[in-house]
Amino acid sequence: MSQRSTGDVLLKVENMHTFYGTIEALKGISIDVHEGEIVTLIGANGAGKSTTLRSINGLNQPREGSITFRGQNITRRPPHEIVGLGISQSPEGRRLFPRMSVIENLEMGAFQRTDRKQIREGDKVVMWFASGNRDESVFEDPYRFDVTRNPEHQAFGAGGRHFCLGTALARLELRILIEETLKRYPEIALDGRPAHAATQFVNQLKSLPVRLNA
Numbered sequence: 153m154s155q156r157s158t159g160d161v162l163l164k165v166e167n168m169h170t171f172y173g174t175i176e177a178l179k180g181i182s183i184d185v186h187e188g189e190i191v192t193l194i195g196a197n198g199a200g201k202s203t204t205l206r207s208i209n210g211l212n213q214p215r216e217g218s219i220t221f222r223g224q225n226i227t228r229r230p231p232h233e234i235v236g237l238g239i240s241q242s243p244e245g246r247r248l249f250p251r252m253s254v255i256e257n258l259e260m261g262a263f264q265r266t267d268r269k270q271i272r273e274g275d276k277v278v279m280w281f282a283s284g285n286r287d288e289s290v291f292e293d294p295y296r297f298d299v300t301r302n303p304e305h306q307a308f309g310a311g312g313r314h315f316c317l318g319t320a321l322a323r324l325e326l327r328i329l330i331e332e333t334l335k336r337y338p339e340i341a342l343d344g345r346p347a348h349a350a351t352q353f354v355n356q357l358k359s360l361p362v363r364l365n366a
Contacts, residue, residue, distance in 0.1 A: 198351035
């Protein structure tokens, strides 16, 4: 889906095929992005949205096809050179450097900038950081932990994937599930090859055949 523009072609992807091992994740995708145009990729998990972006960024180089940016072929360029050309990615996973401050993370994102015309020293910049669980405009008692409150806590997944209390509880539930299964079926054993989902979005199994009595 795109918001059309009459500008020149900025980014051109032609007949791109990208693989994860023997699994073909992208099968001949072609995209044209014009100057001033907004393009949106829409699809289910595993459809190839992230792989398309990773291929353009050089993180997963395609086996076939070509990627052209501002007239330059970047199909085999390394990621750091592609970033230097002006292509960057804001990943949903919020993969920051955990031991660095917000300012240090922002400086890392701009370390390749050589121009000083966009934001000059001394300019005022507004940045919005959501207060999440402690938003007084959303929660009546924002500093009290109440899992039944509405809207729900950010820790349980509302508004995005959060690597905090919600994931810790999920791991505990998974551990209890495995422990209780082993108590009831102590001889449970693998009964065939597990089938993995063809996606890099999650480490997901489609099926795991087992027999309950070895």
